[in-house]
Amino acid sequence: MQHPLKLGIAGLGTVGAGLLHLLAHQKRHLDRRVGRQIVVAGISARTKAKDRGVDLSNITWFDDPVKLAEDPNIEVFVELIGGADGVAKAAVEAALRAGKHVVTANKALLAEHGVALAELAEEHRVALNFEAAVAGGIPVIKTLRESLSANEVHRVYGILNGTCNYILTTMTDEARSFDDVLKEAQAHGYAEADPTFDVGGFDTAHKLAILASLAFGTRVSFDQIDVEGIETITEADIEAAADMGYCIKLLGVAMQTKSGIEARVNPAMVPKHSAIAEVSGVTNGVAIDANYCGSLLLVGPGAGARSTASAVASDIVDIARGKILAPFLTPTRNLKAYTKAKIGAHKGAYYVRLSVYDRPGGMAAIAKRMGDREISIESMVQRRPRASLPGIGAHQDTGTPAAVVLITHETTEEAIRGAVDAIEKDGKVSERPQVIRIEKLHENAAPDGAEG
Amino acid sequence: MQHPLKLGIAGLGTVGAGLLHLLAHQKRHLDRRVGRQIVVAGISARTKAKDRGVDLSNITWFDDPVKLAEDPNIEVFVELIGGADGVAKAAVEAALRAGKHVVTANKALLAEHGVALAELAEEHRVALNFEAAVAGGIPVIKTLRESLSANEVHRVYGILNGTCNYILTTMTDEARSFDDVLKEAQAHGYAEADPTFDVGGFDTAHKLAILASLAFGTRVSFDQIDVEGIETITEADIEAAADMGYCIKLLGVAMQTKSGIEARVNPAMVPKHSAIAEVSGVTNGVAIDANYCGSLLLVGPGAGARSTASAVASDIVDIARGKILAPFLTPTRNLKAYTKAKIGAHKGAYYVRLSVYDRPGGMAAIAKRMGDREISIESMVQRRPRASLPGIGAHQDTGTPAAVVLITHETTEEAIRGAVDAIEKDGKVSERPQVIRIEKLHENAAPDGAEG
Numbered sequence: 001m002q003h004p005l006k007l008g009i010a011g012l013g014t015v016g017a018g019l020l021h022l023l024a025h026q027k028r029h030l031d032r033r034v035g036r037q038i039v040v041a042g043i044s045a046r047t048k049a050k051d052r053g054v055d056l057s058n059i060t061w062f063d064d065p066v067k068l069a070e071d072p073n074i075e076v077f078v079e080l081i082g083g084a085d086g087v088a089k090a091a092v093e094a095a096l097r098a099g100k101h102v103v104t105a106n107k108a109l110l111a112e113h114g115v116a117l118a119e120l121a122e123e124h125r126v127a128l129n130f131e132a133a134v135a136g137g138i139p140v141i142k143t144l145r146e147s148l149s150a151n152e153v154h155r156v157y158g159i160l161n162g163t164c165n166y167i168l169t170t171m172t173d174e175a176r177s178f179d180d181v182l183k184e185a186q187a188h189g190y191a192e193a194d195p196t197f198d199v200g201g202f203d204t205a206h207k208l209a210i211l212a213s214l215a216f217g218t219r220v221s222f223d224q225i226d227v228e229g230i231e232t233i234t235e236a237d238i239e240a241a242a243d244m245g246y247c248i249k250l251l252g253v254a255m256q257t258k259s260g261i262e263a264r265v266n267p268a269m270v271p272k273h274s275a276i277a278e279v280s281g282v283t284n285g286v287a288i289d290a291n292y293c294g295s296l297l298l299v300g301p302g303a304g305a306r307s308t309a310s311a312v313a314s315d316i317v318d319i320a321r322g323k324i325l326a327p328f329l330t331p332t333r334n335l336k337a338y339t340k341a342k343i344g345a346h347k348g349a350y351y352v353r354l355s356v357y358d359r360p361g362g363m364a365a366i367a368k369r370m371g372d373r374e375i376s377i378e379s380m381v382q383r384r385p386r387a388s389l390p391g392i393g394a395h396q397d398t399g400t401p402a403a404v405v406l407i408t409h410e411t412t413e414e415a416i417r418g419a420v421d422a423i424e425k426d427g428k429v430s431e432r433p434q435v436i437r438i439e440k441l442h443e444n445a446a447p448d449g450a451e452g
Numbered sequence: 453m454q455h456p457l458k459l460g461i462a463g464l465g466t467v468g469a470g471l472l473h474l475l476a477h478q479k480r481h482l483d484r485r486v487g488r489q490i491v492v493a494g495i496s497a498r499t500k501a502k503d504r505g506v507d508l509s510n511i512t513w514f515d516d517p518v519k520l521a522e523d524p525n526i527e528v529f530v531e532l533i534g535g536a537d538g539v540a541k542a543a544v545e546a547a548l549r550a551g552k553h554v555v556t557a558n559k560a561l562l563a564e565h566g567v568a569l570a571e572l573a574e575e576h577r578v579a580l581n582f583e584a585a586v587a588g589g590i591p592v593i594k595t596l597r598e599s600l601s602a603n604e605v606h607r608v609y610g611i612l613n614g615t616c617n618y619i620l621t622t623m624t625d626e627a628r629s630f631d632d633v634l635k636e637a638q639a640h641g642y643a644e645a646d647p648t649f650d651v652g653g654f655d656t657a658h659k660l661a662i663l664a665s666l667a668f669g670t671r672v673s674f675d676q677i678d679v680e681g682i683e684t685i686t687e688a689d690i691e692a693a694a695d696m697g698y699c700i701k702l703l704g705v706a707m708q709t710k711s712g713i714e715a716r717v718n719p720a721m722v723p724k725h726s727a728i729a730e731v732s733g734v735t736n737g738v739a740i741d742a743n744y745c746g747s748l749l750l751v752g753p754g755a756g757a758r759s760t761a762s763a764v765a766s767d768i769v770d771i772a773r774g775k776i777l778a779p780f781l782t783p784t785r786n787l788k789a790y791t792k793a794k795i796g797a798h799k800g801a802y803y804v805r806l807s808v809y810d811r812p813g814g815m816a817a818i819a820k821r822m823g824d825r826e827i828s829i830e831s832m833v834q835r836r837p838r839a840s841l842p843g844i845g846a847h848q849d850t851g852t853p854a855a856v857v858l859i860t861h862e863t864t865e866e867a868i869r870g871a872v873d874a875i876e877k878d879g880k881v882s883e884r885p886q887v888i889r890i891e892k893l894h895e896n897a898a899p900d901g902a903e904g
Contacts, residue, residue: 022744026602033601033669033782131599137745139591139599147583147591149485150478150765217485275737275751278727285727292474292762293589293752299727300748310744313602323775330485 004037005320006073008100010065010091011080012045012052015105015132018305019080019312020054026313036320044068069095076101076319078312084108096120096128101324103315105132105308111206114213114220115335118327128327129315134207135160135284137307138300139314144214144288145329151290153215155255157439160207162282162302163191163198164230164250168267169280172238172247178231190282200229201250201265208252212263215288216256217330221338225252226264233267237353237434240383240405241269246351247277251439260339262346268439269351275299276441287442295442344414346437349378352408352420353434355401362428363404369422370408373415378407401430407438456489457772458525460552462517462543463532464497464504467557467584470757471530471764472506478765488772496520521547528553528771530764536560548572548580553776555767557584557760563658566665566672567787570779580779581767586659587612587736589759590752591766596666596740597781603742605667607707609891612659614734614754615643615650616682616702620719621732624690624699630683642734652681653702653717660704664715667740668708669782673790677704678716685719689805689886692835692857693721698803699729703891712791714798720891721803727751728893739894747894796866798889801830804860804872805886807853814880815856821874822860825867830859853882859890 007023009016023030023040031037044062062068069077069091077095079102081088088109095102097120104110110117110133121128131141135158144153159165163185170181182199185191197203209222230250241248246269254263270277275297279285284302289295301307328335356362370377383403408416420433459475461468475482475492483489496514514520521529521543529547531554533540540561547554549572556562562569562585573580583593587610596605611617615637622633634651637643649655661674682702693700698721706715722729727749731737736754741747753759780787808814822829835855860868872885 022602026604026744029604030602032786035783138748139595142594142599143591146770147594147766148762149769150474150482151762152478152481273730275727275730275749278725278730290762292478292758292765294756294759294762296590296750296752297727298748298750301746304746306744307746310600310603310742310746313744314599317601318598321775321777323773325773331487334484 002036004039005075005316006039006041007076007078007316008042008044008068008071008074009040009078009080010044010068011082012043013080014305015308015312016045016080017052017054018309019078020052020056022306022309022313024054030317034317034320038316038320041074042068042071065091066094069100070098074100076103076316078316079104079106080312082106082108084112089113092117093120096124096126099124099126101127101319103129103312103319105130105312107133107203107206107210111209111220111222114210114328115332119332121327122332125324127319127324129318130210130327131315132308132311134210135286136300136302136304137310138284138286138298138302139311140211140286140298141214142314143296143298144211145325148288148290148293149329151292153288153290155253155289156211156215156286157251157253158286159249159276159279159284160204160252160286160302161198161250162284163195164204165279165284166190166282167199168230168233168248168250171233171235172242175235175239177235178233199231201227204250204252204265208254208263208265211252211286212254212261213328213335215254216261216336217334218261218336218338221340224263224338224340226266226343228266230267232434234434236383236403237436240353240381240403241351242272243381244379244405244407245272246270246438247272248436249276249279253439257341257345259345260341262341262343264343266437268437270439270441274441289442344412344417346413347410348440349410349438350408350416351436351438352406352416354404354406354423355430356404357428357430358400358402365426365428366404366423369419369426373411373419375411375415375419376409378409381405454488456491457527457768458491458493459528459530459768460494460496460520460523460526461492461530461532462496462520463534464495465532466757467760467764468497468532469504469506470761471532472504472508474758474761474765476506482769486769486772490768490772493525494520494523517543518546521552522550526552528555528768530768531556531558532764534558534560536564541565544569545572548576548578551576551578553579553771555581555764555771557582557764559585559655559658559662563661563672563674566662566780567784571784573779574784577776579771579776581770582662582779583767584760584763586662587738588752588754588756589762590736590738590750590754591763592663592738592750593666594766595748595750596663597777600740600742600745601781603744605740605742607705607741608663608667608738609703609705610738611701611728611731611736612656612704612738612754613650613702614736615647616656617731617736618642618734619651620682620685620700620702623685623687624694627687627691629687630685651683653679656702656704656717660706660715660717663704663738664706664713665780665787667706668713668788669786670713670788670790676715676790676792678718678795680718682719684886686886688835688855689888692805692833693803694724695833696831696857696859697724698722698890699724700888701728701731705891709793709797711797712793714793714795716795718889720889722891722893726893741894796864796869798865799862800892801862801890802860802868803888803890804858804868806856806858806875807882808856809880809882810852810854817878817880818856818875821871821878825863825871827863827867827871828861830861833857
């Protein structure tokens with residue numbers, strides 16, 4: 001048996017405590033499977049006194065995580081502090097410079113400083129593993145780094161934020177408003193007091209930046225992502241979507257296009273009868289379209305102490321087994337520059353909800369603005385307003401707006417935004433039209449005769 | 453850069469040709485990502501003359517795959533011949549004995565001789581990788597061996613046979629009979645002339661045997677699996693299932709129970725609104741319930757030249773990167789003996805379809821037989837017979853049977869089988885009742901306050 005692998009763990013919040021719990025409770029299982037003991041040699045957190053449900057009395061305590069990172073007694077530094085800068089970054093850098101392997105669950109750190117840290121790791125020939133940084137317990141980092149290494153990835157997309165998916169699922173299942181569900185989620189502690197980071201799509205963007213780099217072999221470029229949140233989604237949209245066979249999900253999407261990488265976070269329509277539409281509540285789902293493998297969808301817990309600890313532990317086990325890969329798969333010197341595609345060039349179908357003044361010519365003017373840009377309409381529904389549905393208008397009286405919902409055929413972002421701007425200027429609508437992208441999913445390939 | 457990794461590939465059918473295609477077309481991509489060239493140094497197949505769409509003129513040809521396996525010029529032997537015994541087994545054994553790494557897509561070989569081959573591999577300190585043997589392009593072997601290595605797995609289950617899923621999906625979508633869809637599938641080459649291996653559930657059982665061993669750390673025990681196929685599923689079952697909120701899928705299920713491992717292949721009811729119910733056509737889906745990670749579902753192509761080649765290539769890349777793990781994760785000497793749970797002890801809800809003679813006392817007798825065994829009924833529907841539905845009876849006239857469909861609350865296999873046997877003996881039904889297990893899926897956990 002090899003000598004024990006000694007860990008230093010910094011940050012003992014939900015995930016840190018979960019990891020200590022896992023390492024204690026799964027010790028025999030891990031010893032047997034890994035053939036090597038994994039030992040916690042040092043810990044660091046803001047408060048020493050707090051009861052974390054695990055006996056810490058035999059573990060060396062460090063007030064300063066940087067000191068823990070540099071401690072000669074540890075081989076692996078596990079960073080569970082969080083935050084893109086500050087002490088988390090300082091400690092990870094110190095660990096890498098001291099030749100320690102690093103395991104982190106910190107998506108913000110990787111999204112903003114991933115390449116610089118990967119360079120440090122490669123320079124010192126140590127691991128920088130981050131399975132837990134994206135989609136919690138779902139093994140998407142390993143799948144991209146290892147299982148798909150012979151493939152070129154066309155697109156990676158998914159439901160990457162449990163809070164948003166919980167809010168959208170509850171709005172859909174219980175026909176309630178965004179504000180109402182958000183308040184409840186905050187009261188239960190599922191959403192932060194300042195929910196912007198989650199509901200505004202920024203957390204999803206951090207994760208997408210990491211996935212895009214792994215998928216396309218490019219430098220991590222968080223600031224190149226177009227981000228929309230779910231704050232503008234109304235019950236009217238959810239109900240109209242359902243009637244038309246769709247479900248609304250907040251997706252992070254990164255795809256290769258001829259003009260560069262299109263990376264965006266936006267509420268998207270997905271077909272109601274699809275596996276990704278069934279990813280509900282706090283569950284996450286990540287889909288990958290690759291040139292040989294085809295399309296994969298991985299569904300599982302995107303957060304939570306136990307599942308995130310499981311992902312952190314898998315990174316530690318890889319190190320215990322001696323497996324050290326380049327952090328972004330491709331050595332950083334070979335990472336391609338990130339070329340951003342113009343979002344205006346996005347091609348796809350759209351959902352458009354308009355509050356049209358019920359007067360002659362309203363619909364004709366709208367149709368003209370669409371026709372001018374060669375946007376053709378796949379289906380159109382004029383929805384009966386209900387008093388309970390915000391954004392639709394309470395009355396059917398002449399003069400009050402009627403909700404009209406359109407699904408377009410494939411067009412471009414530029415065309416649809418131009419049409420909608422023109423419609424608004426025409427004064428035929430009572431509020432800014434709602435525009436939601438329809439995400440085209442992979443269609444199942446026909447069987448090709450191979451066995452099984 | 454390291455020296456090139458030299459492969460010998462035996463078997464140039466669909467997957468073998470797909471692998472040659474991948475290695476040729478993805479060469480630059482692989483060189484850049486792996487940092488090491490992967491070269492095909494030798495090949496072997498039954499017919500040399502056949503055009504496989506790839507230039508083979510510079511590759512040494514071997515008539516005998518065993519000779520290729522032993523050739524000093526190769527480091528990795530890739531076995532794509534197929535079959536549990538015969539030349540595939542002989543060649544893999546020869547390769548391992550000669551100290552070559554082995555990559556194989558051969559589920560039958562592993563299901564029947566996996567442990568013996570793993571022992572050979574461990575003895576010679578070489579890899580025996582088989583990602584492609586289960587669920588094609590879905591990285592389920594890597595997920596079990598690596599991503600979940602800190603977890604105890606409670607259950608692994610899934611849709612593992614594309615032919616069966618294609619047949620069931622088509623029966624459901626087009627309201628057609630098993631025989632009708634099977635014939636069409638055979639005509640198109642999606643199903644074999646003798647379809648028993650697929651539709652009888654044996655292919656699924658081979659794959660399940662491999663998954664169960666990895667999941668539970670036990671020896672591979674293909675012969676301990678209870679196998680039922682899809683031949684008895686009628687349109688009446690599919691329609692009744694849909695009415696009651698279910699969808700029928702052929703599942704392989706392996707779970708830890710108090711009395712041992714319950715491993716079975718059977719048509720199962722899954723809730724219509726679940727991600728696994730949306731796994732349609734030839735697509736496969738594998739779900740894993742683990743004690744820390746929670747529940748994962750992996751969906752993707754279960755077969756096909758390109759996706760299987762992608763999985764084989766990922767195994768080769770792992771070897772090129774120097775990663776050699778024990779084939780079944782746990783060293784074979786530490787694998788636990790396989791203890792089979794009695795299938796009679798299976799606990800779950802059931803779907804039962806009965807053709808009841810429409811005479812006084814028929815339903816009362818059925819209710820009594822159920823009540824005797826403390827089976828309680830969750831819902832019951834008497835379905836109107838339709839001329840077009842086999843298994844239901846063509847007329848509503850007195851004396852002809854009526855279809856009654858029951859969904860039970862949780863009970864045991866022993867109780868339901870006893871009740872059904874007694875009902876049949878009572879002479880109140882016109883044919884053997886149809887009994888289908890309802891598979892309880894993992895319910896999404898409530899959010900637990902961890903971020904993201």
